[in-house]
Amino acid sequence: MGADLKALPATLPDYALRAQQSLSAEAWAYFDGGAGDESTQQRNVAAWARWGLRPRVLQDLRAGHTRVTLLGREIPIPLIVAPMAYQAWAHADAERGMAMAAASQQCGFVLSQHSTTPLQPVASLIRKEPARGPLWMQLANGADRACLLEVADQAAQAGYEALVLSVDAPVQGSRDRVRRLGAHPPSQLMTPHWRPAAPASTGLCGGTLESALRWDDLSWLQERIRLPLLLKGITHPLDARQAVRLNVAGLVLSNHGGRVLDTQPATAECLPELAEALQGDAALLVDGGIRRGTDVFKALALGAQAVLIGRPCLWGLASHGAMGAAHVLRLLRDEFEMALALCGCRSPADIRREHVRWLGQLDEPS
Numbered sequence: 001m002g003a004d005l006k007a008l009p010a011t012l013p014d015y016a017l018r019a020q021q022s023l024s025a026e027a028w029a030y031f032d033g034g035a036g037d038e039s040t041q042q043r044n045v046a047a048w049a050r051w052g053l054r055p056r057v058l059q060d061l062r063a064g065h066t067r068v069t070l071l072g073r074e075i076p077i078p079l080i081v082a083p084m085a086y087q088a089w090a091h092a093d094a095e096r097g098m099a100m101a102a103a104s105q106q107c108g109f110v111l112s113q114h115s116t117t118p119l120q121p122v123a124s125l126i127r128k129e130p131a132r133g134p135l136w137m138q139l140a141n142g143a144d145r146a147c148l149l150e151v152a153d154q155a156a157q158a159g160y161e162a163l164v165l166s167v168d169a170p171v172q173g174s175r176d177r178v179r180r181l182g183a184h185p186p187s188q189l190m191t192p193h194w195r196p197a198a199p200a201s202t203g204l205c206g207g208t209l210e211s212a213l214r215w216d217d218l219s220w221l222q223e224r225i226r227l228p229l230l231l232k233g234i235t236h237p238l239d240a241r242q243a244v245r246l247n248v249a250g251l252v253l254s255n256h257g258g259r260v261l262d263t264q265p266a267t268a269e270c271l272p273e274l275a276e277a278l279q280g281d282a283a284l285l286v287d288g289g290i291r292r293g294t295d296v297f298k299a300l301a302l303g304a305q306a307v308l309i310g311r312p313c314l315w316g317l318a319s320h321g322a323m324g325a326a327h328v329l330r331l332l333r334d335e336f337e338m339a340l341a342l343c344g345c346r347s348p349a350d351i352r353r354e355h356v357r358w359l360g361q362l363d364e365p366s
């Protein structure tokens with residue numbers, strides 16, 4: 001094990017490099033790429049650094065911990081692996097390996113509806129792990145409605161604890177890197193839980209939007225599912241309030257890692273506004289560009305209860321399988337603990353808005 005650990009990359013950027021070397025150009029374009037000019041993708045990462053930390057010193061840090069309460073349950077650490085499609089294309093360990101990596105680091109895991117592994121074996125691998133984080137199932141807008149209900153039902157039976165409906169991608173974004181290479185997941189990869197709605201003969205985007213879910217459909221869905229529902233991909237405060245009126249359990253502030261609609265602001269820029277709009281009426285999570293334990297700390301200071309991590313987990317999986325994904329999460333965990341300690345917080349409950357300050361954009365005075 002010691003020798004193995006020595007061979008592992010030391011930082012997240014090193015993992016990105018190793019992942020790029022391990023994958024075909026097509027797979028790298030798919031896993032790493034974003035929409036349009038990738039300005040939102042880059043802004044997501046850069047914006048966390050525009051929040052500066054304001055540490056307090058000489059605080060009582062004894063008996064500290066990283067636990068938080070999320071959807072009524074205490075979880076060991078506010079880190080969750082984001083839903084990501086086609087993991088078997090990244091590594092043979094695929095979703096099983098990613099879920100085990102998450103559980104081994106006491107982090108949560110969200111299985112994508114575009115998973116290349118059926119949801120039941122993923123759940124049975126980790127469900128009994130006593131100190132794991134939440135296990136959630138993602139649903140995609142654009143799926144056939146009967147398929148959505150089937151998956152929701154199977155997830156509840158298999159022991160998933162919540163459903164995460166992604167609302168920001170009724171159609172895919174235009175990804176230049178992918179288009180340039182004509183990159184598509186290999187046709188032999190199966191996605192057992194994905195069945196698209198049949199397109200209509202008229203309407204935008206080849207008729208695919210005619211059956212896309214609308215606000216009116218959320219009650220239809222909520223009446224038919226047994227698990228708490230979170231909406232992923234909310235960025236506008238008015239949408240956040242609308243979601244609260246429909247009694248959703250939580251929101252994930254997300255722009256899909258900049259993969260769908262380019263030139264949106266970074267999630268780190270939207271977070272204060274969204275937290276204010278929510279007023280604690282539903283759980284608030286955030287993802288996009290989180291690459292450091294200090295970013296996790298900042299997300300909590302700005303009003304999130306937990307964060308989702310996307311690409312870095314794929315870098316770990318692609319380069320070193322489940323062990324790489326686990327190590328990526330370990331690095332983030334360790335950095336988050338250090339950030340807590342160095343900012344003078346005994347636990348996440350001690351993190352305050354005053355621990356961060358907006359530094360301004362690089363081109364504007366702070």
Ligand SMILES: Cc1cc2nc3c(=O)[nH]c(=O)nc-3n(C[C@H](O)[C@H](O)[C@H](O)COP(=O)(O)O)c2cc1C
Pocket residue numbers: 030031032044082083084085112113114138166232254255256257258259287288289290308309310311312314
């Ligand atoms: C390769 C890839 C596949 C993704 N697949 C899905 C998906 O199936 N469903 C979904 O809701 N989000 C999907 N996402 C978005 C992630 O859940 C998450 O919002 C985003 O990656 C977070 O940003 P980050 O990668 O900068 O951490 C995907 C992201 C990537 C990179």
